[in-house]
Amino acid sequence: MQLIQIDKARYRKHLNRVIVGCAASLAIGSLAISQTLIALFPDESGSHFHWNLLGVIVTSIGIGWLLNKYRTHPFMSEVVYVWELKKALNKITRKMAKLKAAGREGNPDALLAIHYSYAGSRLLWQLDDNTITMDDLAIKQAELDSVAAKYNLTLNADDYDDAILKQF
Structure with missing residues (x-):
């Protein structure tokens, strides 16, 4: 995954709209489903926990499906x-101890993965202030x-491919 510069204002605006839309959809959808089920199948004891839970689960699945369906929308x-970048960085983070150990021994793939992790983290942290x-x-x-210089390596985040993590 290549690191690209993102328009921070556009990203924050779109992310906030997605978050608000998901939260509102979850609240409205789960209430609508659970209230409909409670009206159709009332419980004598007054406990409707299972209908409320079902409303939340069904709405969550629906939101997940919609997010997946529209993930390619501009x-x-x-x-x-x-x-996706956060997912890629999490893969690296899970193997960071092995990567750092191999990096100290001069493994160029380990050093490249660590470099990519730092560059990707820098990008994310700038987006999130x-x-x-x-x-x-x-x-x-x-x-x-300094470790890369010691082993005479030039690290470029654009050269990173997550397939190199399989060896660690």
């Missing part, structure tokens, strides 16, 4: 890209750059 492009942890990231990046 409105969703930035939001889906960030979701998470500047507090940028200093820590800069320190880690400097350490990575």
